Amino acid sequence: GAVVSQHPSRVICKSGTSVKIECRSLDFQATTMFWYRQFPKQSLMLMATSNEGSKATYEQGVEKDKFLINHASLTLSTLTVTSAHPEDSSFYICSAAGTAEGSSYEQYFGPGTRLTVT
């Protein structure tokens, strides 16, 4: 299967600072990437859809000014958590849509980034 990487794998930052997380598709071009958040013992929640060359679309309840997404190329999407607070501490996971088969998409997930805000 295709490989998606994330960097960093773990980050600790102070409250009020900003953190950037990178998501790369290593061996295929991804016109669409997705960003999810997962709190402990909970499932993944879709935050936003990142489209190459255009603005991201955000899910209801996700602040677009707080979670800035940039999809500058077909292999890279970045998520910047601005003015981070302890409640933003979570596991952030990106995915990239691979080959389309009709109306279905197989998705390849990154290994995740553990963000801790102190």
Added chain:
Amino acid sequence: SQKIEQNSEALNIQEGKTATLTCNYTNYSPAYLQWYRQDPGRGPVFLLLIRENEKEKRKERLKVTFDTTLKQSLFHITASQPADSATYLCALDRDNQGGKLIFGQGTELSVKP
């Protein structure tokens, strides 16, 4: 409201037995359903996709069924091994296009030797 639910209780089974995990959904009409495996501190790994017109799909020791009348999918691991221990997630494409996945909360499987 729309829901996708998995058995939240952990499933403990003996090595060699068949594990069966359940995924139920309400107020969705999914064109397909996916199953993923997630290990602690890692991202999900795609396992199987089953379409609405498919009753059953197999891949090695894995089998998935999809009953659109019952609005349920069952995920089976036959001849289970301790290495199969993980959390298993089912997911639907919310809009049946574009890949915006809605996940169940996952079922933690533990296979004892």
